[in-house]
Amino acid sequence: SGLLVVSDGADNADDGLAESLLPIQASGVPVFTVGLGREEFDQDIQLGRVETPRRVLKGASLVTDVVVTHQGFRGQTVTVQAEDEGRIVGSEQVTLAGDGEPQTVRMRFTAGEEGPRLFTFRVSPQPGEMVTQNNVRQSLVVVEDREEKLLYFEGEPRFEVKFLRRAVADDENLHVSILQRTAENKFMRLDVEGPDDLVGGFPRTRAELFKYSGIILGSIEANYFTPDQLRMIADFVNHRGGGLLMLGSHRSFGQGGYAGTPVADVLPVVLDETRGEGDESFFVEVGVEPTRAGASHAATQIAETEDASAARWRELPPITIVNPITEVKPGATTLLTSDTSGGPEELVVLAFQRYGAGKALAFPVQDSWMWQMHADIPVDDMTHETYWRRMLRWLVDGVPDQVAANLPQDRVQLGEMVPVFAAVGDANFEELNNSSVIASVTHPDGEFTDLPMEWTAEADGEYRTSFTPTTEGFYEVHVEAMADDEVIGEDTAYIQVAPSDAEFYNSTMRSSLLQRVADETGGRYYTPETVGS
Numbered sequence: 001s002g003l004l005v006v007s008d009g010a011d012n013a014d015d016g017l018a019e020s021l022l023p024i025q026a027s028g029v030p031v032f033t034v035g036l037g038r039e040e041f042d043q044d045i046q047l048g049r050v051e052t053p054r055r056v057l058k059g060a061s062l063v064t065d066v067v068v069t070h071q072g073f074r075g076q077t078v079t080v081q082a083e084d085e086g087r088i089v090g091s092e093q094v095t096l097a098g099d100g101e102p103q104t105v106r107m108r109f110t111a112g113e114e115g116p117r118l119f120t121f122r123v124s125p126q127p128g129e130m131v132t133q134n135n136v137r138q139s140l141v142v143v144e145d146r147e148e149k150l151l152y153f154e155g156e157p158r159f160e161v162k163f164l165r166r167a168v169a170d171d172e173n174l175h176v177s178i179l180q181r182t183a184e185n186k187f188m189r190l191d192v193e194g195p196d197d198l199v200g201g202f203p204r205t206r207a208e209l210f211k212y213s214g215i216i217l218g219s220i221e222a223n224y225f226t227p228d229q230l231r232m233i234a235d236f237v238n239h240r241g242g243g244l245l246m247l248g249s250h251r252s253f254g255q256g257g258y259a260g261t262p263v264a265d266v267l268p269v270v271l272d273e274t275r276g277e278g279d280e281s282f283f284v285e286v287g288v289e290p291t292r293a294g295a296s297h298a299a300t301q302i303a304e305t306e307d308a309s310a311a312r313w314r315e316l317p318p319i320t321i322v323n324p325i326t327e328v329k330p331g332a333t334t335l336l337t338s339d340t341s342g343g344p345e346e347l348v349v350l351a352f353q354r355y356g357a358g359k360a361l362a363f364p365v366q367d368s369w370m371w372q373m374h375a376d377i378p379v380d381d382m383t384h385e386t387y388w389r390r391m392l393r394w395l396v397d398g399v400p401d402q403v404a405a406n407l408p409q410d411r412v413q414l415g416e417m418v419p420v421f422a423a424v425g426d427a428n429f430e431e432l433n434n435s436s437v438i439a440s441v442t443h444p445d446g447e448f449t450d451l452p453m454e455w456t457a458e459a460d461g462e463y464r465t466s467f468t469p470t471t472e473g474f475y476e477v478h479v480e481a482m483a484d485d486e487v488i489g490e491d492t493a494y495i496q497v498a499p500s501d502a503e504f505y506n507s508t509m510r511s512s513l514l515q516r517v518a519d520e521t522g523g524r525y526y527t528p529e530t531v532g533s
Contacts, residue, residue: 006036008035009033010506010508037507037508038508042071044071044129053141054141055141062110069100071099078096078126079093081122116140116141119140131507147174149175151209152164153218154179154218162369164369167387177192206232214395215242217245231262246362248323248363253325268351268355270327322366329353349364349365371384402425405439414499419464422453423463425461431460435488436482440478475496
């Protein structure tokens with residue numbers, strides 16, 4: 001004759017409520033709801049959301065936003081801590097604002113150890129708190145110790161090559177191969193992987209170009225490339241998911257003839273089509289300032305704190321710009337601009353945008369090496385190295401391989417089914433639907449299970465399987481794809497199996513939801529005071 005639901009009404013399911021109510025409404029069964037709990041706590045602090053990347057390179061500098069809300073602690077100062085497996089790696093103080101007002105606390109720390117790392121963010125329980133379990137959030141970050149490959153193509157000898165190469169020389173996770181044009185059809189190759197690598201100049205096939213995770217284009221005009229190569233560079237970002245960075249010079253951006261090319265579509269800035277190739281009429285010396293976005297972005301943090309980084313940018317010696325870029329595209333973000341205190345129009349110094357599966361950056365500066373060699377820079381100053389390492393690491397952050405394993409969640413409960421997905425492509429990153437794909441699941445106790453993956457038929461190159469964990473702990477899922485008895489690629493993902501803590505967040509009673517359930521099914525809503533009727 002009816003259903004009785006006793007609940008606080010805090011819905012933490014992934015799916016909406018409407019779908020669950022449909023069969024009950026169709027059957028004509030009324031639901032009588034009884035709301036328990038308090039609609040508002042007198043005193044409580046909650047970490048509402050933590051945003052961290054799923055994967056980072058070892059040694060990456062992470063900038064993480066932690067959202068704090070509270071009730072009843074206005075004006076008090078609390079400390080938000082970040083811990084890596086129990087070791088404190090970051091700490092920030094925040095003075096709590098008005099009740100219920102979300103505040104974003106920006107945490108900075110370094111991912112120093114390889115493997116799946118469970119980072120914990122917490123605020124110590126305060127006297128009088130009614131729920132303390134919601135003072136803690138955990139996030140699983142896979143720290144990878146691998147080498148990302150970048151191709152830096154320069155059209156002429158210049159100091160940027162020497163000093164960029166020196167800046168990343170000690171970074172074991174970045175390998176920058178340099179191709180520098182020295183004369184017509186003659187090139188100098190530095191830090192290439194083999195004797196035949198780039199011997200014919202810039203790659204002419206997608207397979208050769210797509211083996212890199214990032215491309216840096218220096219002083220090289222658009223006319224050097226064939227139409228197919230220009231399309232390849234655009235596809236490198238859009239389809240392959242790589243990172244593209246264009247540097248300033250008289251042969252790049254509008255002056256380099258890129259306006260109207262596929263590369264111009266990818267770039268985050270609007271090119272001046274009125275300036276022809278090699279136009280040398282524009283030249284300006286400027287200081288650099290971070291924008292509001294740039295002050296907190298991981299790629300432009302050149303000091304230990306946000307304020308120190310912004311101050312350091314303003315202290316750096318001026319650099320020269322020969323590309324008059326003042327406008328970015330609607331979806332782009334400007335991170336660095338020129339100092340306008342001297343009167344000239346504000347110029348874009350660093351901007352980026354997401355494009356397709358990848359990202360593109362514009363850095364129209366021709367002599368960033370001045371941040372290393374200017375007379376005002378101390379010999380042991382590391383600002384130039386820090387900037388280039390962090391920017392290039394971010395340029396290739398999240399660039400996929402031919403085989404990419406994906407677990408939709410990073411934490412499940414014991415006995416909850418875990419779906420495993422894999423994206424498989426060939427050397428041109430064209431999706432493959434006829435590969436042999438195996439997922440090897442390693443359990444916390446060291447046991448492992450091999451699971452065949454089947455093409456989903458819902459998306460090209462997408463394969464799926466699933467497993468149900470039987471013990472708590474970390475599970476490793478290693479995916480390997482083969483075609484014609486040759487390994488295409490492999491990837492590894494991780495998942496934590498632990499009891500859910502969702503019930504402790506937003507745990508006040510939601511009378512409106514319980515009232516809705518009762519109204520839509522023909523039942524009634526009760527409180528502990530009225531349930532006796």
